[in-house]
Amino acid sequence: MRSSAILLPALAATAFACNLESSPNVDRFIRLRAVSPESEPLYTLEFEDGSTRQVTDDERWELKRAHVRFFDITDEPVTATYSSVSRTTNDEVSIAAFPTALTQVSQVNTLISRYTIANVRTNLQRFSSFYNRYYRATTGVESAQWLFDQVSAIISASGSSRASVRKVTHSFSQFSVVATIQGTSAKTVVVGAHQDSINSRSPTGEAAGADDDGSGSMAILEAFRTILTDSRISAGQAPNTLEFHWYAGEEAGLLGSQAIFQQYARDGKNVAAMLNQDMVGYSPRNQFGLITDNTNAQLNAFTRLVIGRYASIGFVETRCGYACSDHASATRSGYPASFVFEGAFANSNPSIHTTSDTIANINFNHIYEHGKLILGFLTELAFSPNI
Numbered sequence: 001m002r003s004s005a006i007l008l009p010a011l012a013a014t015a016f017a018c019n020l021e022s023s024p025n026v027d028r029f030i031r032l033r034a035v036s037p038e039s040e041p042l043y044t045l046e047f048e049d050g051s052t053r054q055v056t057d058d059e060r061w062e063l064k065r066a067h068v069r070f071f072d073i074t075d076e077p078v079t080a081t082y083s084s085v086s087r088t089t090n091d092e093v094s095i096a097a098f099p100t101a102l103t104q105v106s107q108v109n110t111l112i113s114r115y116t117i118a119n120v121r122t123n124l125q126r127f128s129s130f131y132n133r134y135y136r137a138t139t140g141v142e143s144a145q146w147l148f149d150q151v152s153a154i155i156s157a158s159g160s161s162r163a164s165v166r167k168v169t170h171s172f173s174q175f176s177v178v179a180t181i182q183g184t185s186a187k188t189v190v191v192g193a194h195q196d197s198i199n200s201r202s203p204t205g206e207a208a209g210a211d212d213d214g215s216g217s218m219a220i221l222e223a224f225r226t227i228l229t230d231s232r233i234s235a236g237q238a239p240n241t242l243e244f245h246w247y248a249g250e251e252a253g254l255l256g257s258q259a260i261f262q263q264y265a266r267d268g269k270n271v272a273a274m275l276n277q278d279m280v281g282y283s284p285r286n287q288f289g290l291i292t293d294n295t296n297a298q299l300n301a302f303t304r305l306v307i308g309r310y311a312s313i314g315f316v317e318t319r320c321g322y323a324c325s326d327h328a329s330a331t332r333s334g335y336p337a338s339f340v341f342e343g344a345f346a347n348s349n350p351s352i353h354t355t356s357d358t359i360a361n362i363n364f365n366h367i368y369e370h371g372k373l374i375l376g377f378l379t380e381l382a383f384s385p386n387i
Contacts, residue, residue, distance in 0.1 A: 026053060026068060044077065045070040045253065048322035064251070065200050069322040071332070072253025075171050080265035082334035097386045098273070098302035098336075102309055104379045107230060111379065112310065115226045115371045117364050123150065124210060124218040128359050132207035133174075133197040135249035135256075140174040140196060147195060147246055150221060151179050158228040162236035168260055174248040176256040179224055181233055183241040189381040190243045190274040191374055192257065192326050193217045194250030200353035203251075210359045211342075212352040213250070215281030219367050220244055223374040230379070238382035240272065247326050250278075257329035265333040272387040273299055275377050276327035276339040280370040281362040282349035288315035288369070289341035294328045296336035303338045303377065310376035311369050318345045340373060342366060 026047055042054040045063070047070050055063070063070065073079075102108075126146065127133075133143040144167075151165045160181070168176040174196060193216035197209025208214070224244045228234050233242070249255030264271055273296075288307060290300060307315055318341065322328070330337035342349070351357045381387060 026051070026063070043072055043253075044074045046073050060252070061200075061203055069324055070253055071258065071323050071328070072255055073258075075255065076258050076262050079332060080262050082265040082268065082271070098298050099380060099384050099387075100302075100305070102305060102376075102380055104383055105309065108310060108376050108379045111226050111230060111375045112372050114229055115222060115368070115375060117368050117371070119225070120218050120222045120367055120371070121359075121364055123221055124214050124359055124362065127218055128208040128210040128214045130208075132199065132205065133195060133209055134204055134207065135174040135196045135252055136172050137204060138173075140248070144174050144177065144195060144246075144248065147217070147221070148177050151177060151224065151244075154221075154225045154228065155179070158225075158234055160228055160234040162234065163228060168256070170248060170256060170259055172249060172255070174256075176248045176260060177246040178260070179244040181228065181238075181242040182236050183238040183382065184236065185239055186241060187239070187270045187272050187387070188241045188243055189272055189378060189387075190245055190330070191220050191223065191277060191378060192245035192247060192274060193220050193277045194247040194256070194326055196247075196249055196251050197357075198251040198353055199355065206355050207353070208355070208358045209352075210357050210362055211279050211281045211349050212357055213278050215279060215342075215362060215367055216277035216370075217246055219280050219370050220246075220277055220374060223371055223378070226371075226375060227378060233379075233382060239385040240382050240387070242378055242382055250326055254323055254326055254329050257326035258332070261329045261333035261335060264335075271330065271335040273381055274327060274330040274335055274337040275303070275374065276325055276330075276337060277370060277374065278325040278339070279342045279349060279352070281342065281364070281367050283343040283363060283366045284347055285343055286366070287313050287343055288373070289318040289343045289345055290315045291320050291324075291327070291339035291341055291345070292317050293319040294322065294324075294331050295338050296331070299336045299338045303340060303373075306373060306376040306380065307340075310372045312372075313369050315340070316344050320345045340370070342370075
């Protein structure tokens with residue numbers, strides 16, 4: 001791919017000064033390019049200040065390397081927002097009605113005892129063995145198909161007639177995967193992670209992506225298997241429906257999650273809560289990072305309650321900036337979202353987007369803590385009829 005007219009000297013000089021929690025002036029990194037061949041595609045990006053730019057593929061990845069956050073809205077140029085008025089005539093009560101007390105403690109603890117970290121290790125070993133999981137690469141499709149097959153096998157082994165899985169296709173080759181456990185209502189609680197991986201030096205380069213985000217993807221895969229051992233949930237007796245999402249194309253601008261949540265908003269689908277799990281396998285200070293920006297304050301209060309009861313570690317409040325991960329797609333679409341990261345954002349895994357993001361550097365004890373969080377979050381909300 002040809003070199004684009006990025007202001008490369010300025011990029012090199014300022015990239016390290018970019019605060020991950022703020023958006024630098026995009027014009028520092030992009031200037032008017034020379035006339036490009038008509039065959040070169042342009043991508044429309046939206047930034048924190050609401051401005052949009054059309055950029056080449058090279059420019060998009062230069063911005064990514066510089067930690068400039070954006071939504072790629074090329075496929076979603078018009079933003080749909082779910083109207084919470086459809087939930088109830090008392091809108092404010094509906095939005096804020098997350099539980100203030102936990103009612104499923106015994107069952108959650110039973111599920112936690114069934115969450116098998118050896119399964120996570122085995123699955124992550126395979127998931128991170130693909131050369132990369134780039135959203136436009138053959139290996140990105142192969143890894144998505146492997147994931148789809150694992151989810152299908154879990155459903156088959158569970159014997160549940162209320163669980164199903166589907167592929168969500170996009171304008172690019174990798175597909176997203178959505179697994180559903182139907183409840184007695186269509187009101188839905190979602191846990192999501194992105195399945196793709198990149199190498200920042202070259203998006204198509206080698207990228208095991210063990211932590212980013214193989215760790216989150218495999219953590220929720222094991223949670224899916226585990227929660228189907230709850231006979232009530234497996235039989236569809238929970239008041240609320242549960243969904244497990246594995247998003248394609250997150251690294252390119254939250255593509256898969258945008259497509260899913262935008263379609264949900266257009267369809268009027270009631271997503272009561274979304275928990276994002278992007279990177280859960282690295283924590284030098286042995287604590288969660290509760291993201292407080294672009295998330296829902298009331299849902300975060302409930303998440304703190306879940307952490308305090310079910311996890312063995314604490315948390316620190318932290319920020320990750322505009323469009324930093326897939327929870328932002330839910331928020332953008334009008335749905336309450338929380339994001340529990342592997343630690344303070346300033347202490348992020350330094351190996352991500354490199355060939356060093358391998359399973360050898362994963363802390364499986366920390367993934368287990370996220371597993372506890374996921375099971376507590378989902379089970380409590382599955383049986384909360386008033387959310």
